[in-house]
Amino acid sequence: MTKPEIHVADSPEALVHMVSEWLQRVTLEAIREHGCANLALSGGSTPKPLYQHLASKESLPWSSIRLYFVDERNVGPMDPDSNVRMIREALLNRLPVPPLSVFPWLTETDPRESLARYRQALAILPRSDGYPELDLAMQGMGGDGHTASVFPGSPQELSRDWVAAGPGPGTERLTLTLPLLAHARRVAFLVAGSDKATRVQECLSGESQLPAAWLTRHAREAHWFLDRASASAL
Numbered sequence: 001m002t003k004p005e006i007h008v009a010d011s012p013e014a015l016v017h018m019v020s021e022w023l024q025r026v027t028l029e030a031i032r033e034h035g036c037a038n039l040a041l042s043g044g045s046t047p048k049p050l051y052q053h054l055a056s057k058e059s060l061p062w063s064s065i066r067l068y069f070v071d072e073r074n075v076g077p078m079d080p081d082s083n084v085r086m087i088r089e090a091l092l093n094r095l096p097v098p099p100l101s102v103f104p105w106l107t108e109t110d111p112r113e114s115l116a117r118y119r120q121a122l123a124i125l126p127r128s129d130g131y132p133e134l135d136l137a138m139q140g141m142g143g144d145g146h147t148a149s150v151f152p153g154s155p156q157e158l159s160r161d162w163v164a165a166g167p168g169p170g171t172e173r174l175t176l177t178l179p180l181l182a183h184a185r186r187v188a189f190l191v192a193g194s195d196k197a198t199r200v201q202e203c204l205s206g207e208s209q210l211p212a213a214w215l216t217r218h219a220r221e222a223h224w225f226l227d228r229a230s231a232s233a234l
């Protein structure tokens, strides 16, 4: 449990550049250290420009990177709500990423089957305290303080498993759990916009029990990447 590092960029565009440089640096470091980098990416609207930017740079050795998905909505892979659809369109379809290194959630089926398959996909990772160890988990934060698909007051919030399924606004969710994410070598939150400023302040105050705050406090190394607007209440 260490103090989170807060990085503030002057604009949403500068934020994308800042996170992209950092993500590339820590990814290359992991590849140098143990031959590959194990990353988990979030969905939602905030990271899309980051993924598009990364796709345009083509500077990472994608054959040495495994890509997991922090969470998914239990909808088809072409559904407008699908996280993997957004990440494929913004990033994966534009790059030479080997399909076998990409681990989408199985959806449109019994969630117990999806969770069992995702546990298998995660089981190839090294372990930290019995949890699969990601090199980097890229997180978002919703306006209610959720992160991944762990919503305040949801059953997912209490899970100590590696993965969980449960309710979310609109669609059922499949998600990596907070303890698994906390065992990643690094957790990075990417948040933009003045509408989230008060929640950012709350999550970084050290008192809050919201999922994003819990993960920040329990992560081995937590980073918050903010634009000026989302950092305005700090």
Ligand SMILES: O=C1O[C@H](COP(=O)(O)O)[C@@H](O)[C@H](O)[C@H]1O
Pocket: 042, 043, 044, 045, 046, 047, 070, 071, 072, 083, 139, 140, 141, 142, 143, 146, 147, 148, 149
């Ligand atoms: O529902 C979700 O929301 C969070 C936050 O999304 P944002 O659009 O407000 O940045 C996201 O991190 C998560 O992957 C997604 O499923």
